Amino acid sequence: MGSYLIRRLLRTVLVMLGISLVVFVFVRSIPGDPAVAMLGERATPEAAAALREQLGLNKPWFLNPSNPLDAQYPKYMNALLRGDLGTGIKSNIPVLDDLKARFPATAELSVAALLFALLVGMPAGILAALRRNSFWDNLATTISLLGVSMPVFWLGLLLSYFFAVKLGWLPPSARLGSETDLQPMTGFYVLDGLLRGQPAASWDALRHLILPAIALGTIPLAIIARITRSSMLDVLGQDYVRTARAKGLTQRAVTVKHALRNALLPVVTVIGLQAGALLGGAVLTETIFSWPGIGSWVYEAISQRDYPIIQGGVIFAALVVSVANLIVDLSYAALDPRIQYS
C-alpha cells in the first residue's frame, strides 16, 4: 500500500510536469496574442508590439541561443519549481495569490453541488432500481434525462429568475449579501460564519450557496442516479443477493448490507470522474452566479489570453483531478476487500 502510494504520487508529479509543458505550448498556439487582447479596440500593430516587448512575450519559447535562461519556458519552469506560478499579465497579481483567494469558493460550491447530487441522486437511483418500471422509476429516469441535457447557464438563469426575482426566497447571485461582513478563515463561508461566531453570516452564505449548487449539481445528479440505478439492478440480480434472500434476511438488510455496498463501487468511480466535470461546470455556474471562484477566473483569462493565469489554472485543476482520482482508487480498497494495492 505504502509503495503503491509513493509510485502514484511520483506518477502524479510526472503528469503535472507533462501538463505544464503541454499547456505552455497550447496557450501560445491559440491564435490571438495577449498584448492585442489587452489593448482591445485600441490595438494598433505598433502599440501591440511595444506591449509585447514590455511583457517579455517576444522572447523565444524554449531556446534563446545567446542566453539559454532568457527564454519563456526555462524562465517559467524555473519559477514553477520554486512554487511561483507567475503573475497575471493584466492584473499584476501573483497567480498563486488569486488561486488561494478563489479556490475555496470553487471548492465550497463543488462540495455543495456534489452533496446535492449524491443526497438526491443516490436515493433516487436506489428507489428506481427497487421499484423497477414503476411510476418512480419512470420519474427518476425522465428527470435524469432532463438533467443531463439542460445547459448549465440556462438552468442557472432560470433558477435565479424564478427563486430570487419571482418568489424572492433566495438571493440571485454572489456568495454573501451586501449587509453581511465576514472575515474569511477557511474560505468556506458557511463554516467561517460558525467559526467566527456569526451564525447569521453562515445562514446568509448557505442561502447564497443553494441555487448555484443546484445548477452545478444537476448534471452529476442525473449521472449518479442513472449509474446507481443500473448498478443496483445489476447487483440485485446476482447470486449472492438471491442467496441472502433465501437465507430469510429482510429486504432492508439485503438492500443495505449486500446489494448497496457492492453497487456503490461504480458510483464512486463516477464521483471521481465528476471532480473534473465539476471544475468544468463551475466555469459557467460561477459566471452566471457571480461566484468568485477559479472557473470564471480562468474563463476570463482565456478570452484575454492571460498566459500565466491559464497555465496556473490548468495545472492546478489537473492537480485537483489527480488527487480526486487517487482518493477514488484508495477508497476502492476500503469498499471492496478483494481489491488490494501493492
Add this chain to the structure above:
Amino acid sequence: MKKLLLTALLSTLSAASAATLVFGGNGEPVSLEPGNITDGISILVQRQIYDTLVDFEDGTTDLKPGLATKWTPNANNTAWTFTLRKGVRFHDGTAMNADAIVFNLSRWWDKAHPYSFRDQGRTFEIVGELLGGYKGDATAVIKNIVKVNDSTVRIDLNKPSSVLPNVLAAGYFGIASPTAIKKEGAKYGTPASKPVGTGPFVFQSWRTGDRVTLLPNKLYWGEKAKVDQLIIRSIKDASQRLNELKAGTIDFANDLTPDSLKSVQADKNLVAVKRPSFNVGFLSLNNRNQYLKNEKVRQAISMAINKKEIVNAFWNGLGISNASFVPPVMAWANSSKVPADYKFDPAAAKKMLADAGYPNGISLDLWYMPVSRPYFPNPKPIAEAIAADLSAIGVKVNLKTEDWAKYLEDRNKEPGFDMYMIGWTGDYGDPDNFYGAYYGSNASDDINWNPSTVETLLQQGRAAPTQAAKAKIYQQLHEMTYNAAYRIPMVHSNPLAAARTYVKGWVPSPLGSEAFNSVSVPGKK
C-alpha cells in the same frame, strides 16, 4: 447560543440603520492603481477613491476644477500651468501638493522613475496612447514636468496641445498618495494593498472576484458622500445584473442590454437611466480590397444601409444614427456641409455601384464582433440586417466572425477584413479622441488613406488656440471623412443603466463613470 443570536440580531439591526449603496458592476476591477488600467470597472472604482487634476461637470464632458483650481496655457499651447487646490489631504493624512502631482505624473510617463515598477510588468499603456509616448520618445507630447512652487505645477510640451487638461481629466489619471505607493511598492493597486487617494470615498476592502467596499471620506474637500458605505459588486452577466436589481439586492447598475429596457420599465421598483451617448459604433471598409478601394463603391454601401431602421430595431430607441464620427455632445465639430443623416437610397446606391463598374454586383466579407459592447450590444443580428440591406443592391455579403483576441489582431494583418464592425467609447471630451484614434497616425492599419493630410489637420486641431479655430479644423475633417466613407458611423448609443426608485442624485457621465458622492438612498429599506 442565546448570546450568538443576540449578536446576530444586533448586527442585523445596525446594518439596517446604516445607508449602504450597492452598485452592480460588469466585472471586477483589474487594478486600483491609476494610469495602469483601461477597463471601465477599474476606472469606475478609481473615480470614487481618487480625484483627477481637472474634472468633468456632471453629465457632460465640459471641464471643471478638480485638484487643480486653475489651468492656463502659455501663448502657443506648449506649456500648461496648473494651480493646485490648497489644504487637500490624501486619505492617509499626507498633503496633496506639487510634489505629489509631479510624483504621480512622472511615474506614468518616465520609464526610469524608481516607483513606476516597470520591471513588474507595469505598462502604463494609456499614457503612451493619449500622450503620444513616454519620456524621451520623439512622439511624446510631454517634455518635462516641473514643480514651480508647492501649489503650482507646469507641464512643458514637445508640441502644442490644447487638450492636455482634457486628457488629464480622463478617469485613468487619478492622483494617488506618493507615501502609499512607496509603502506598498509593486503590489500597490492589488487586492492585497490599500489604495489611497483624495477622493470622496476611502478604500476599505477588496474581496477578490466579489466586491470592493468603500467608506465615505469625512474630510472630503468637495461634496461629501451621502451614504455610510459604498459597495461595488462584480456581476459579469448582464441578465444577472437585471435579476439583482429586480430582487433589490443591488441599488443601481450599468451596462444592461438594450432589450432589457422593457423589463426595466415594466418593474415599478425600477427606473431606466440612459447614459448620455459618448461612443460610435461603425462599419469599417478596407481599401486594400479591390472593390472597396473605389470611393463610389464605399459610398454606395453607405447609402444602401438603412441605419435609422437598424438602430430602431436593435437599440430600442437607446441610440441615434447620424453622419458624424463624433457623438452628438460634440456636434460643434460637425460641418454644416455634411447632411445630418446619411442618405438611405437603395435605388441610387444600386446605380452608383453600376456606375462604378459593377452592374452585376460584388461579393464581400462582413466580420461581426463576437463580444457585446455598448455601441454594438448584439453584433450578429445587426450584421445580418446590414447584409440584407446590402444584398438589395447586389452586394453579396458573407458573414464571418472569430474569437475576439484573434479578431482584434487579424483586422490589422494583411489583407485585413473587407468590412468589419467595431467602435469606440471616448476618454475625454474632444474630437481628437475620436478622429485621432481612428484616422490619425495612431489609428489601426486597416485603412491607408491620406495620412499626411489628416495628420496635419489633427496636429492643427491639437494646437488650435481657440475653440472656434478648432471647430473649423474638425469640420474640415468631418467633410473629408464623410466623403471618403472608409468608416461609416452606424450608431451613437445610450448605454442603458437602471436604478431602484429610491436612488436619488445619480447623474451618469457620458464618459462611462462618475463619482457617487451625490447619490443617496433615502427610502431604502
